[in-house]
Amino acid sequence: MAGRRRASRAGLSLVLLLAVLVGCGGRTASDSAQAEVQRVLDRRAAAVLDRDEPAYRATGQSAASVAEFGNLREVPLAAWSYRVTGFHRSGDRATADAELSYRVEGYDKAPVTAARDLSLTRSGGKWYVVSDEPAKDASEQLWEQGAVTVLRGEHSLVMGVGQSGERLRAYAGIADRAVPAVSQAWGTDWSAHVVVLVPRSLEGMAGLLGAEASGYQGIAAVTTGEAGASAKAPADRIIVNPDAYGVLGDFGKQVVLTHETTHVATRTHTTAATPLWLSEGYADWVGYLGSGRTAVQVAPELERAVVDGHVPAALPVDADFGFTGDAGKLAQAYEGGWMACRLIADRWGEVRLNDFYRAVGEHEKRSGAVEDALRDVLGTTPQEFTELWRDYLQAQLG
Known part of the structure; x- marks a missing residue:
């Protein structure tokens, strides 16, 4: 009888041990860590939207990420969030695959998404972000290239890195003439505004496209976006190659931005x-x-x-x-x-x-x-x- 009780207790101990290992509700330790990391990223996203640098630093203080927080200062954000899509842990270190989603206020009807690779470390029982970079073959974001300067036009939002305010005003003026011209030709069944990104150089343009710079030499601008997307598609961005665009005359510059604006207007029918x-x-x-x-x-x-x-x-x-x-x-x-x-x-x-x-x-x-x-x-x-x-x-x- 006693032997059976000892066996019973041993069985109970084994069950309790397994319960501890897998956690409540059958979740593994890795699942728990991933959930903790997701909460850290939720706090990080809230800090970006609130422009709360101390709260942002509390999620990880790498020099690059803190600089990017400052680079975002002028960008008008309506939403910013992360979703962990993959998690790999080794002791107090981990890597995570994540999807960054964000919306520019007044311009994006639904989130723009970007694949990210995160590195994390655990200290004092808490996870911290060590690095947050574009996933392999994914494009950079403008604020990763430097401080973003923002200029609002009547029908446009121009965001640039390494560009003077005077130059960005010129881009906005050209875009503001392009939008009504496109509406007159195509019709008004589109957003009737554009977002123009002006990086520092051809290399910056290539980074925003996740491509090799050699493929875009001589190309003044391109439009990104999902062809045939629904009417709420948010992802259209006119990305300028300042090296090639800068050598054009006034007429050529207007034709280029009107051409790219037409792609934005016709996107849902393409x-x-x-x-x-x-x-x-x-x-x-x-x-x-x-x-x-x-x-x-x-x-x-x-x-x-x-x-x-x-x-x-x-x-x-x-x-x-x-x-x-x-x-x-x-x-x-x-x-x-x-x-x-x-x-x-x-x-x-x-x-x-x-x-x-x-x-x-x-x-x-x-x-x-x-x-x-x-x-x-x-x-x-x-x-x-x-x-x-x-x-x-x-x-x-x-």
Whole structure:
């Protein structure tokens, strides 16, 4: 009997030991540590929103992270939060995969997200953030490159690093002219404001894109965002390459920002079904609209090809728009797309051009999208349209 009681007590002790090891409710020690880290990050996020530096420092005092807290001072934030998505612990040290979500007040309808890699250490029974960096292949955030200066325009928010207030005011002025111009051409079914990021250099632009700088030499600006996103999509940012943009004249600068603003306006109607000749050609069409520039002035590379007897046999394909390819071929691709949209506007009217763009984007897949829109909106076929386009090139550029 006594032996059975001792065995029973031993069994009970084993059960209690297992309970201690896994924690209440079956949670492991690692689960508990991850929950603790999540709470630390929650406090860190609250400190960012409250501009509470002592509270921020209490979550981790690395020099880099404290500097970034200061760099954020002027950025108007409506939301800032972290979500731990992966956790790896080794004693009093740990790494965490996290998703940073934030919204710029007055501009982002839903959070912008960024993947982060965190390093942490445990001291005195508490976890502290040692480092907070972009995840592998993820893009940097502007405030990681230096103190952010913010300038509000009538239709724009310009945020820059290493830029003078005068220069940022010039960007805001150009963006403020671009927004109503785009609305007049496209319509008002978009946010009618833009966020422009101006890093210190080409390298800074590449960091914001999570890409190699060599791929963006000579590219004045790009627009980030999720093609075909819902109407609440927040992630559009016009990112300027100050090296290439700075050498443009006033007219060129206006065309570039109007082009990129068009991408913001058309984002929800731009899907996987939309070929680049249409999305880029339309953005250029709006950019040059009302400028009085002739086809020869806007499309010099294509003009040379036509004059030399090398009229393109077909509309440019997506691969022709690669930034790392031949510069002349890239220019011809943009010019060819612009001429296609200009043809539609000249022959069928500007309203039909907008209808055509939207009709293509309504398809979920590329297959059949352009063909159906050509038939339903313009009453033509791909073969007929291509011939019309080739004839138009020769008439305008030959």
